[in-house]
Amino acid sequence: MTTEFDRLRDADLPSVRAEIRAGRYAGHTAGLGRGHLQANIVILPEAQALDFMRFCQRNPKPCPLVGVSDTGDPMMHTLGRDIDIRSDVPAYNIYRHGRLEGSAPDIRDLWTDDMVAFALGCSFTFEHALMQAGIPLWHVENDTTVPMFRTNIDCAPAGAFRSRMVVSMRAVDPSRLTEAERISRRYPLAHGAPIHHGAPDEIGITDITRPDWGDPMPLAEGQVPVFWACGVTPQVAIEAAAPPLCITHKPGHMLITDIPEDCETPVLTPAE
Structure with a gap:
């Protein structure tokens, strides 16, 4: 039987993102959006944002920073033409004071004018290259x-x-x-x-x-x-920092950006 994941695995990126934004797909993103960088997400109030950025800068292996929003602006301008961080991730985790409160399919009702969104590179990105080389990945196949x-x-x-x-x-x-x-x-x-x-x-x-x-x-x-x-590392750091509110992706449920997967340097200008 063909699943929604099977149908989207060969779909183009705009179609995949449209299904996610509309809430019709809430599954994992491994194997989707071929050719494009996938990203882990952390969203924090501005009061905690600078310390978190320092944490990423000091730990680039688990936290390769690829994009940061302007304060209060939910559009990730440097990662694509039309990426709304409130709706374009299949599932979000909600933390309050360092404790996981639950998950949500979008965060429009939680977004506030003091929030800053961070995008961190994800290993799902290089999986396409592994599979193209004939290296099987059990979790994608299953x-x-x-x-x-x-x-x-x-x-x-x-x-x-x-x-x-x-x-x-x-x-x-x-x-x-x-x-x-x-x-x-x-x-x-x-x-x-x-x-x-x-x-x-x-x-x-x-x-x-x-x-x-x-x-x-x-x-x-x-x-x-x-x-x-792994980009879930920040979620452990959030448990320790215990900010009043923090929103992340649900592990395995990534933001798929417009950035080519083989990009080697952080994106500093709006994606064309």
Whole structure:
């Protein structure tokens, strides 16, 4: 049976974004919007925005900053012609005082004039290149969300924002490991090369069958677990900073921008 995800996987970007904005698609975005940079989202009151920006600057591997809105303006002008951060993410997480309150399909009723939106590059971006090279990705093929884990790797703090790194995991055949590392390294705005492969306990993961976010992924005999820095890391920092209100993407449910996926430097001018 053809699912909504199957239909959108081969759709052009305007069609995908239109379905998301209208609330007709609220699923994960892995495999969607081919050729375009996907982004994690963090939205904060202006009072906490500068410290969060410092946190991203000090931790570029898990937090590659690709776009920042003007205060109170929900349009992400540097990431596309018509990107409304209040509606163009399939699902949002709502945090109050560092605690996850729930999820929502859009945040029009929560947006205020003092809010600043941050977009951080996502590893879903380089997945298209991996698949084009013939490296299979189980979570895309099975319409699930990539597994994500807390680690024991400390990030550099900034103000009240502090965290240990979160990683995403993909299973790779040993014969393709070097190739997967080489391909992902070409995407520095999407976390770049992996930070670790092999023994997950070395980075503080005790059970790869029980991710902290996303869905479990089987590891076939002989496959190697490979771990990339993940843009869910800021959500852990938000738990520590406990701002009165913070809005993020729901893990796996990204903003798909108009920016080419192979862009190597932050976008500083409005997207054409």
